[in-house]
Amino acid sequence: MGGPYEKRDGFAVASPQLLRDSLARKLVPVADKLRDLQTRLGGRPYRVKVVRTTWSGLKRGVGVEQVVSELELLPTPLVVDLNGLGEEVSAVGVTEVGQVILQEVSGRYTEDHLTGVDAEGNPVGDSDSLYYEIESFRPDGQPAERRRFALASVPYYAATKFQWTITLDAQLAKRGRNGRP
Numbered sequence: 001m002g003g004p005y006e007k008r009d010g011f012a013v014a015s016p017q018l019l020r021d022s023l024a025r026k027l028v029p030v031a032d033k034l035r036d037l038q039t040r041l042g043g044r045p046y047r048v049k050v051v052r053t054t055w056s057g058l059k060r061g062v063g064v065e066q067v068v069s070e071l072e073l074l075p076t077p078l079v080v081d082l083n084g085l086g087e088e089v090s091a092v093g094v095t096e097v098g099q100v101i102l103q104e105v106s107g108r109y110t111e112d113h114l115t116g117v118d119a120e121g122n123p124v125g126d127s128d129s130l131y132y133e134i135e136s137f138r139p140d141g142q143p144a145e146r147r148r149f150a151l152a153s154v155p156y157y158a159a160t161k162f163q164w165t166i167t168l169d170a171q172l173a174k175r176g177r178n179g180r181p
Helices: 016-020 028-040 111-115
Strands: 046-055 065-072 086-090 093-097 099-106 128-136 146-151 156-158 163-170
Touching: 028 099
Parallel strands: none
Antiparallel strands: 046 065, 046 128, 086 093, 099 163, 128 146, 146 163, 156 163
């Protein structure tokens, strides 16, 4: 030991306390202000939300789906490329398939926020759904399409970039333009 953090062989040992008090954590608000400029300039004409729903049938997909919570990710993250989505024709119609990457997700969020763990530490249950929703705005001001995505992998935190990176898979079901499941 020596100082407020554990050291071994003269080097600091990573720990939650070290991260909490680090310069990288203190610069997250500065990075967020800079990212918000992209939205203010019109460079991010969309909203990104983490949506948690529950099903009345006590099992995912059974009964009526109701929205329990929506967490809008602010400042607006960078949607790397919706061109990665393709269309697949099936018996039920045309569906979007593929992956999308979110970058510049604020470091103020925790992995719990991004994976749907609630304030009491409960993960998404058997009767719940968790998905990401990207609503891209139309230039005419009319309601826009809300695309639904599921986590494709665990979110990755890059401390020196003050951001999370999240890979998402396109999902078949979407909420209506009015926000109803």
